[in-house]
Amino acid sequence: MMGRTSRVRPASRRGVARYAPVPLCALVLGVLAVTLLLPEERTFAAPEGEPAKAAKGTSAKNTASVNDTGAAPESDAADENSAPVYVWSASRSQSRIILRGAVPSEEDRQTALGMVKAHFPDLKVEERVKVVDAGFPREQWLAAVSFSLQQLANMKRGKVRLSDANLAVGGQAANAEDYAQIKKALAGQLPAGLTLTNDDVRPPVADPFVFTADLGPNSLSLAGSVPSENARKHVRDLSRQLFERPGLDDRLEVASGAPKNWDEAVSAALRALSRLESGKVALSGIAVSIEGVAPDQGTAVAVSYQLRRDLPKMFSTSESIKWKKAMGPRETLLKELATNVIPRIKTTAEDSGGWRSDVLSPPNPLANEQ
Numbered sequence: 001m002m003g004r005t006s007r008v009r010p011a012s013r014r015g016v017a018r019y020a021p022v023p024l025c026a027l028v029l030g031v032l033a034v035t036l037l038l039p040e041e042r043t044f045a046a047p048e049g050e051p052a053k054a055a056k057g058t059s060a061k062n063t064a065s066v067n068d069t070g071a072a073p074e075s076d077a078a079d080e081n082s083a084p085v086y087v088w089s090a091s092r093s094q095s096r097i098i099l100r101g102a103v104p105s106e107e108d109r110q111t112a113l114g115m116v117k118a119h120f121p122d123l124k125v126e127e128r129v130k131v132v133d134a135g136f137p138r139e140q141w142l143a144a145v146s147f148s149l150q151q152l153a154n155m156k157r158g159k160v161r162l163s164d165a166n167l168a169v170g171g172q173a174a175n176a177e178d179y180a181q182i183k184k185a186l187a188g189q190l191p192a193g194l195t196l197t198n199d200d201v202r203p204p205v206a207d208p209f210v211f212t213a214d215l216g217p218n219s220l221s222l223a224g225s226v227p228s229e230n231a232r233k234h235v236r237d238l239s240r241q242l243f244e245r246p247g248l249d250d251r252l253e254v255a256s257g258a259p260k261n262w263d264e265a266v267s268a269a270l271r272a273l274s275r276l277e278s279g280k281v282a283l284s285g286i287a288v289s290i291e292g293v294a295p296d297q298g299t300a301v302a303v304s305y306q307l308r309r310d311l312p313k314m315f316s317t318s319e320s321i322k323w324k325k326a327m328g329p330r331e332t333l334l335k336e337l338a339t340n341v342i343p344r345i346k347t348t349a350e351d352s353g354g355w356r357s358d359v360l361s362p363p364n365p366l367a368n369e370q
Contacts, residue, residue, distance in 0.1 A: 086134055088145065089161040090116065092152050092171070096124040101162075102132035104141055112145050119153040136165065136193070143191040151185060151201075154178035158201070165193045170200035176253035179203045206255035211266060211283045213239070215273055215292065219247030224283075227258035235266060242274040259286050261312040268310035275303050276321070283315075291320040299323065 088101035097120050103109040109129060116125055134141055144167065148160035151169055155178070158171015169186065173179035182201050190196060211224040220243045226232040232252050239248060259265075262283075269281040269288055276299075279292015290307060294300035300321040308317055 085163045086132070086136075087161070087163050088112075088129070088141075089159060090149065090152055091159040092120070092123070092155060093157055096126055097152075098126045098128065100128045101130075102134075103129050104132070104134040104138045106131055108138055108142060111142060115146055115149050119149050140165070140191070140193050144194045147185075147191050147194065151182050154182050155201070156204070163197075166195050166197045168198035168200075169196070170198065172202045172256070173204050175204050176255060179254060203254045203256050205257045207257055208285045209255065209257045209259060209262070209283075211252075211262075212280065213270060213273055213282075214280045215243065215245075215276060215278055217278065218245060219249055220245050221249040221251070223251040224253075225255040225258070226252045227254070227256070227262060229254060231258075231263055234263065235270070238267060238270055242270055260314065264310075264312050265315050268307060271310065272303050272307040275299055275306075279321070286315045288315050288317045289319075290317070292322075294321055294323040297323045 086102055088103065089099070091098045091100075097116060099112070099116065103112060109127075109131060113125070113127070141162075144162055144165065148162060148167060148169070152158055152160050152171070154173060155171040156174045158169070161168045167190070169182075173182055179201070186196055186199050186201070206225040209225050211226070212222070214221040214223075220239055222235065222239065226235060232250075232254065235252065236248065236250060265283060265286075265288060269283060269290065272290055273279055273281045273292070276292040276294050279290065281288065281290045288307070288311060290303070294303060300323040303321055304319040307319065311317055
């Protein structure tokens with residue numbers, strides 16, 4: 001019709017205007033439901049690598065952080081004292097010792113401090129402790145502290161930690177003798193009521209890590225370092241198996257710092273040495289050397305080849321093996337006479353009452369050859 005205009009709205013705009021209120025209302029209702037029904041479940045997002053912070057009203061018990069052992073963190077005395085266990089610890093470095101945790105009374109704090117100064121007179125002492133009543137006898141606690149400090153005194157650096165009546169010990173021993181003393185004490189009888197829950201004491205570091213085996217006429221001498229008591233036992237057992245010697249002189253000490261595949265290298269070195277009449281093998285780090293005397297040239301060559309073949313790839317080797325000169329007919333005859341003939345003649349003569357060894361010298365069977 002003339003004079004009339006038709007206004008047609010675009011389909012997209014008409015759809016938005018018609019249906020937009022429906023999802024908006026649903027969104028508002030959903031937010032209200034979450035806000036009203038779940039007030040205690042809200043948390044605030046934290047940056048990556050940080051723990052989430054609890055919202056207001058969240059129980060502290062549900063958000064308390066713990067370390068990988070399940071014990072309370074040791075950042076300060078307040079954290080330890082709020083934990084469900086009675087915690088005391090002492091950490092030693094080269095220049096100072098730090099005390100953390102709880103003590104039963106001020107008198108016990110002074111007693112423990114006196115123990116620390118007696119064991120570590122040259123170290124600076126830093127206290128971060130708090131007096132908290134203990135739920136067990138004070139004498140038992142002081143005995144546990146004294147025993148713990150004795151172990152810490154034998155370390156170059158380390159830590160002892162008492163959680164109620166449980167003891168955890170870790171660190172590095174000052175030397176091989178101190179390491180042996182710590183291991184003996186921890187394996188022995190502990191103070192009354194004390195339980196060892198963790199032993200992470202490491203032996204001192206040997207640099208270079210040296211091991212030697214010296215084969216003599218009547219004995220085999222072992223010296224230097226081994227990575228553990230189990231490794232020491234293995235070396236001794238293998239030596240007894242390979243060497244027919246009446247004596248085994250063991251002067252080995254446990255130490256840290258052994259190269260990778262050390263046990264394989266030592267086994268290969270001992271097997272090579274067992275084929276010599278006398279000699280010595282030495283391992284210094286990953287360098288292996290062998291020297292000695294073989295019964296013949298073939299054995300000398302075979303020993304060198306065997307050692308190079310059996311050593312792990314990262315180890316290097318050097319050999320200095322001599323061998324005995326082959327005996328000719330004269331040398332063979334002399335050896336046979338000295339070993340077998342003369343002793344039998346002497347025994348027969350003495351039994352018959354004839355020749356006496358203390359009156360006349362035995363005849364020289366080679367006199368005509370000279």
